[in-house]
Amino acid sequence: MEASLYRMVRLIRRFEERCVELVRSGDIIGGIHPYIGQEAIAAGVCAALRFDDIITSTHRGHGHVLAKGADPIRMLAELCGKVTGLNRGRGGSMHAADFSKGIFGANGIVGAGGAIATGAAWAFLRQGGGDKVAVSFFGDGAVSQGVLLEAMNLAALWKVPVLFVCENNGYATTLTVSESVAGTICGRASAFGIPSSTVDGMDAAVVFEAASAAVESARRGEGPAFLECLTYRFDAHHTWEHKARVRYRPAEEEVSGRLRDPVEIAGGRLDPAERESIDEAIEALLDEAVAFATTSPAPDPSTALDYLYGSAVLP
């Protein structure tokens, strides 16, 4: 488990660093919201999931999509807007999805995923599909969205097997948690009678433990659970900040926030030789991904409205 957690944390880190380079080179248009610093959460939670469980993700979704099992090569092709991408180049960073892996999509609207995950998990119950669960990832900013709170109420009322995972990185863009959240984040879960806990989101093993317990209780039919993971975003809110250079985080905080690095925490538990071989395999994979993404064909403009309707018919 230690090696596989490290592998995922490191893969996400290096994937994101490659993406930032591809934004700079213009291969990725529109920029990305880098997940750098928060990797342990996606890695830890998804390690507690089965192949047939589902997740919903956010605008900062690359880590969740990779950790739930999407192919990094096709993911990168998606970010480069290629027909070979997960969404055939139609979705991009904020909409990357792979339904074959239970990834119901990154989402550009803050707070939108919680209700979708709740509905999906409820449907699994109704369909008698065994003990599948859904996980919704969201940031601290989302806990002020009505739709998320409405979803938590439904989930608790109807005992839905859904896990709400809040990634508290201290900021919603430039706004601090203390300026945006009255009461506490976990207090919202308590208000609906949903059991919750707050854990160290920098340590993938800690996140894995906590998520496993929550997922198991959901599988046993005990209803929803809520996990607050404390973390820090190491990079910009969005890559446009690399040019705009807006200032809103104290410099000392940016230094102290990066002291505990999820890659080092997970990597420190491995034997150095093992760590090195994992790192090498990841570099080789990402080299392949970049080559594939940059050389794959772009979609034909005449197909711009393909897939607009599920019926495949344009009215």
Add this chain to the structure above:
Amino acid sequence: MARLSYLKALQRALIDEMSRDESVFVLGEDIRVGVNNVTTGLLAKFGPQRVLDTPLSEQGFTSFATGAALAGMRPVIEFQIPSLLFLVFEQIANQAHKFSLMTGGQARVPVTYFVPGSGSKTGWAGQHSDHPYGLFAHVGVKTVVPATPADAYGLFVSAIREDDPVVIFAPAGSLGVRDDVDLETLSAVPLGVGTIHRPGSDVTVVAVGHHVQTALAVADQLEGEISVEVWDPRSLYPFDWSGLAESVNRTGRLVVIDDSNRHCGIAGEILATAAEQMRLTAPPRRVTRPSGAVLPFALALDLACQPDAEQLVTAVREVAKD
């Protein structure tokens, strides 16, 4: 003369109105830092009671503004991205907009909603690329789409002074526009009054928002072949029908360029009204996004869904031939 950018014009309008009227205040996401470059520096100037950074609670703070307006304030809300208007459609269309009539004229709701960067920012994909001005015009909410720095200033000022809700769309494609402007002459631009950006005699091109620039370029390109008049409604609701009629009755030919979805869009409304009320000598045309379009991510697909100069040239040539 000074070089004035569209963004600075919006900022200037906000500062002028906040200085003039104590009841004006601004709220929205990341507006202290000013990630959209309109509200930058306002916190230092006006203090935290008049510049409120909100949590991500759009439905809550939109109706919060309605309440503050009913109690005598003039709130201005910045929406960071155009899709947030879908989220708060109930709060604007079904609450703020309806109070006046439903209360038999007892209540006024002077709230201004502004969206710096509506439409496609290229690469922001499905949920961040809409241009939903037609929806607001359809339900009767006052809706303006300035195309130039002077109009951005003037329409923003008028929107804030208006006793009704007004949505002001600042297209992403207009934010970089700069003009030489005599700052002394900046003034309120009344709602519901269009303007001719370039006179012409053969074809009237009605251009909405950033496509004013597209239309001006096309008019240049066709000079000597077809004389194009570029007419900008500036307000989509109320709409300057008599101003448009004056132009169309002269040229007899009409093309509309509108960066929103075709079916039930504002371009269709303009064509219908022209057909009913104006002297057209040829069937009119429109250049729009496709019906029902959701903007795909890949660059070529995104661009394929947006109206462009080439399509406008074709449409203008077609109506000129008919």
